Amino acid sequence: MKRIHFVLLAVSCAVGVLAISTADIDMFPIARVTLGLLIVFIVPGFALVSAILPKRQFSPGEYVLSTLGASLALSATAAVALGAAPVGLSKLSISVALGCCTLLFSITAVVRARVHKAPRGTSEDTSN
Amino acid sequence: MTVPLTVHSLPPVSRVNRLWISLVALTLALGIASVAVGDSESRRGYGYTRSSLFFWFGILIIFVPIAVRLLMKDVDRRERLTLVVLLGASLYLVKYLGSPTAFTFSDEYIHLRNTQEILRTHHLFTSNPLLPTAAFYPGLAAITAGLVNLSGLSPFASGLIVIGIARLLFSACFFLIAERVTRSDRAAAGASLIYVANPMFLFWSAAFSYENLALPLAAFTIWWLGRTRRLKSEVPLVVAIVAIMAVTVTHHVVGFALSALLITWWLVERFSGRASHARRVIGLMALVSTTTTLVWFFFVARPASTYLFTENLLPALRQTISLALGHISPRHLYVSGGFLTPEWEVIAGFAAVGVLLLALPPGLYLAWRHRDSAPMVAAAGVAVLFPLSLVPRLAPAGVDLSGRSSEYVFAGLACVLGLLVIDNKWTRDRMHQHSTFGFGVIGWKKTALATLFVTLVFVGEITVGQSFYELLPEASHPHGYPWLVQPDAISASNWAREHLGINQRFASDDLDSFALATYGEQNTVAENKVWPIFFAKSLDWTVVRDIKSTRIHFLFVDRQMTKGVPPTPGFYFSPQEPGAGEYKNAFPPDSLKKFVTSPCIDEVYINYEVEIFDVSRIENGSCVPLMTYFQDRVAYQ
Numbered sequence: 001m002k003r004i005h006f007v008l009l010a011v012s013c014a015v016g017v018l019a020i021s022t023a024d025i026d027m028f029p030i031a032r033v034t035l036g037l038l039i040v041f042i043v044p045g046f047a048l049v050s051a052i053l054p055k056r057q058f059s060p061g062e063y064v065l066s067t068l069g070a071s072l073a074l075s076a077t078a079a080v081a082l083g084a085a086p087v088g089l090s091k092l093s094i095s096v097a098l099g100c101c102t103l104l105f106s107i108t109a110v111v112r113a114r115v116h117k118a119p120r121g122t123s124e125d126t127s128n
Numbered sequence: 129m130t131v132p133l134t135v136h137s138l139p140p141v142s143r144v145n146r147l148w149i150s151l152v153a154l155t156l157a158l159g160i161a162s163v164a165v166g167d168s169e170s171r172r173g174y175g176y177t178r179s180s181l182f183f184w185f186g187i188l189i190i191f192v193p194i195a196v197r198l199l200m201k202d203v204d205r206r207e208r209l210t211l212v213v214l215l216g217a218s219l220y221l222v223k224y225l226g227s228p229t230a231f232t233f234s235d236e237y238i239h240l241r242n243t244q245e246i247l248r249t250h251h252l253f254t255s256n257p258l259l260p261t262a263a264f265y266p267g268l269a270a271i272t273a274g275l276v277n278l279s280g281l282s283p284f285a286s287g288l289i290v291i292g293i294a295r296l297l298f299s300a301c302f303f304l305i306a307e308r309v310t311r312s313d314r315a316a317a318g319a320s321l322i323y324v325a326n327p328m329f330l331f332w333s334a335a336f337s338y339e340n341l342a343l344p345l346a347a348f349t350i351w352w353l354g355r356t357r358r359l360k361s362e363v364p365l366v367v368a369i370v371a372i373m374a375v376t377v378t379h380h381v382v383g384f385a386l387s388a389l390l391i392t393w394w395l396v397e398r399f400s401g402r403a404s405h406a407r408r409v410i411g412l413m414a415l416v417s418t419t420t421t422l423v424w425f426f427f428v429a430r431p432a433s434t435y436l437f438t439e440n441l442l443p444a445l446r447q448t449i450s451l452a453l454g455h456i457s458p459r460h461l462y463v464s465g466g467f468l469t470p471e472w473e474v475i476a477g478f479a480a481v482g483v484l485l486l487a488l489p490p491g492l493y494l495a496w497r498h499r500d501s502a503p504m505v506a507a508a509g510v511a512v513l514f515p516l517s518l519v520p521r522l523a524p525a526g527v528d529l530s531g532r533s534s535e536y537v538f539a540g541l542a543c544v545l546g547l548l549v550i551d552n553k554w555t556r557d558r559m560h561q562h563s564t565f566g567f568g569v570i571g572w573k574k575t576a577l578a579t580l581f582v583t584l585v586f587v588g589e590i591t592v593g594q595s596f597y598e599l600l601p602e603a604s605h606p607h608g609y610p611w612l613v614q615p616d617a618i619s620a621s622n623w624a625r626e627h628l629g630i631n632q633r634f635a636s637d638d639l640d641s642f643a644l645a646t647y648g649e650q651n652t653v654a655e656n657k658v659w660p661i662f663f664a665k666s667l668d669w670t671v672v673r674d675i676k677s678t679r680i681h682f683l684f685v686d687r688q689m690t691k692g693v694p695p696t697p698g699f700y701f702s703p704q705e706p707g708a709g710e711y712k713n714a715f716p717p718d719s720l721k722k723f724v725t726s727p728c729i730d731e732v733y734i735n736y737e738v739e740i741f742d743v744s745r746i747e748n749g750s751c752v753p754l755m756t757y758f759q760d761r762v763a764y765q
Contacts, residue, residue: 019278029280036279040271041293048370052363053356061206062355065304066367068297069348072271072290073371076341079270080252080377088250089270091277098274 002056006113009050009106012043016102023095039098045071047105054112074101145207148197152211155193156218162186164225170600176470179600184587190218191324191586195579198317199549205313209303212320216299219324220292223334226601230284232612235337237642238262242269243283244649247276257652258645261436264429267378268338287336295334298344301351302539308354309503309543312550318578319546325480325586326538327593328531342379343535345371346386349413353390354503357409368413376420380432383421385536390414392509396502440528447523458522462591467695473591480588483581485515487545494547503543510540524709531593549578595696608692609700609714613643617686620738621648628682628732635661635675636684637700640738644684653678659701662715667722667729667753672746681744683723687737689715728753 019039027035046067049058058066078097083089166182194215198208226232231240238258245254246269256263268290275286302323307316323329333340349371356364376383394411425432450456462469462477488511495508517533520526590599602612621643624632630649634641635658644650657678662685664671674680693711694700700715702708723729723741728751733740745751 033279033281036275036281037289039278040275048367052366057359058355061209065297065300065348066352068293069301069345069352069371070367072293072297072341073345073348073367073374075274076267076271076345076374076378077370079274080266080374083246083250083252083266083270083273089246089252089273089277090250094274094277 005050005056006110008046009109012047012102013106015039015043016047016099016106018099019095019102020099023092023099039095039102040075041071042067043071043102044074044098044105045069047102047109048074050109051105051112054109054116074098145203149207149210152193152197152214155189156214159186159188159190160218160221160225162189163222167225167601170602171604173603173605176597176600180470180596183600187222187587187590188583190222191215192579192583195321195582195586196575198321199314199575199578199582201314201575203314203317205307208313208317209300212303212317213296213299215320215324216295217292219330220295220334223331224288226331231287231336232601233331233335233337234642236287236335237613237646239268239272239336239338240283240287240646241649242266243272243276243287244646246270246273247283248649255651256645257650257654258641259435260431261380261429262338264432265338265377265379267374268336268341270377271341272336291334291336291340294341294344298347301344301347302542304351305347305354305503306543306546309501309507310546310550311498311501312546315543315546315550317546318549318582319542321582322542322545322585323538325582325589326534326542327589328535329593330590331594331598332531333535338379339382339532339535342375342382345375345378346382346389349375349386350389353410353413357406360405362409365409365413369416372413372417372420376417376424380421380425380429380436381532383417383424387414387418387421389506390417392506393502396505400500400502444520444523444526444529447525448520448529451523451526452519456523459524459527461521467595467597469591469596473596476584476588477591478588480585480592481518483585483588484541484545487548487581488512488514488541491541491544491548495544498547507540507543510537511544513537514541534593597695606688609688609694610639611695613639614688616736616738617643617684618647619735620684620733620740621646621650623733623735624648624650624682624684624740632682633678633680634682634684635678635680637662637686637689638702639694640684640686650682653680654702656702656704659705662701663705663719664722665719667726671722672753675743675746676749679747681742681747682732683729683741683743685720685723685739685741687717687720687739690717690720726753727751 015035015038019035022035046063048070049063049066075098078101079089079094082093082097087093162182163186166179166186169182170176170179194211197203198211231237238256239262241256241258242262245256245263246252246266252266252270253263262269268287272283272286272290275281275290276283279286281289299320303316303320306319306323307313310316310319326333333343349368352364352368352371356367372386375386390410391414394407394414397407397410447456451458462474492508492511495504495511498504513533514537517530517537519530521530598611602610606614617640621640624634624644625648628650631651634644634648634650634652636644636652636655638655641652641655645652658674658680661671661674661680661683689700692714697703698709698711699705723739724731728743728746730742730745731739732742746753
């Protein structure tokens, strides 16, 4: 995993923490919109994909695509799960759920990247 | 025949051509501006002929330069991908420009109501009066409500962003999937152009509707599985499982389609005899998708089976079979609400379908040459359904089935026809004596020819998918019966929410029920139960009975009904009303007078053409209309 990837994971963690900590705070509209878009469409998917693929196996374009897709899937599933649960779907619950997912996946990504740093003899063929 | 496993790589000399990118960006901007002018002209009431010139000019200069570049040889793969995504985004903007301030499509109101309910109650599965099934597939509404909560944006803006992101995801995933299926980025570009030409893509697939989130998620699942299934780890399946769950809770048909595709993929590989970890991954995901879809469909979304089979699929199939047996006559195509479609659009529509039907056999032949590839076999299996999918369009109840199935059928059709734009060379016999057959479209002249055909298909299929008058926004003050919710109805709905409270039981015409259910947050009663109340000549005992049995408290009367016949789908309230689909005259004004003259009914709101009547005294029996009283006495004697 490249250094830039670790930086992006750190940013994801920061966005996750920010989402959780500002869930009950009124923010400037532009900051709220930016944070909302990041936490729904970008950071949870990026953290999840990074946790799942600790080695550099995708091109940057593929990372972008999988980040969007995984974020969309994760956010939709989380929102439905919260809405179906007694806690309900509110600003607080969705902020905490997506923020915690992001933190958890980001930490997992960093740990797995460290574990995979040592060279191994795994062979991978990603062609179809 | 052995087919190479890798995607065709491009020559190392091919790079992103900045000149072309600049040219395409310029034409996109011009095209979008032209469409915006056309929309604006139409809103001002300049008429279709004048406004549509701007619209079609804009559409053409958005599509043609991108199509030319995508079909050219020696174009960088990344450039093709970028252009495909740009085309998807630009066509999304075309839909947005048609309704830039609020949702206006019927399905959009259904999901807006779902979103409002989640925002209000914080929970799912509250009843949706517009479409009860939609409440049980809350994926789109839930993520939109989540975004509203997090960003503070309106449900409209949040919905636009969700569907916009989904559109980008779908455009990219479809290109990459087609690239793996056809093993060529040029063929994938051709496939993407054909898919964009499906009759639903320009408007329907860009609407705030649950299918338009589920389909991109399904495409993402397929791409992800194709990309990661050969990794020596099961961990990547987590993303696929999350995406499958998201599809399951978002849309029923997409859930079934994804399951069917995964099962087909697994079966083809199973019978091609290649046992591998990768095949087991597909089998496992097919099992997960099928199980979750069926469990959700039968145990959670209980109204869905009635809605899908009893109300939609079976009537459409029944009528299609009757049509095939000659029991009913075919529907007149391009006739809607008394409007006459421009002749050139009719010709373009038939020409588009003709081109696709003619191109299908050679495409299938090329696909047959790639039969070692399981995805290509699956794509060919879907493509052969294209001619069959056209038949229900001729039956009155089959239009929706034919139209909506195109989003799925075109996925296979596009991959198969995409093969026609590449050089196709193969070994003729086993002695390696090569013989080249020229089914592929190569070179400049043939690129131009391919662009011409694909543009014809694109334009023609737009006319197939949308009535001509719905391509542009309605005039601000339409003369006849409108096809979009009017500001008067929105004002009345807002008034009802503020002064009558939410969730009152209302009876209204089909169009205004959308405004009442969303802006007014009222519970509109199903129109097929209330049309007799409005159609009755006088306030007789049948009207009283219907008001009581449906427990209606308020009537929403839009006198625009008396100004013109209803356009597509050709009814004011319900397809069951007398004259539905065959109107020659507007709704009779006399039928609406009965509400004004009865002392048991109170007029609580009037503004221009819209009135709201309180019928709660009839509903609770505290007031009996005079005519009913005498009718009861006559009946008693």
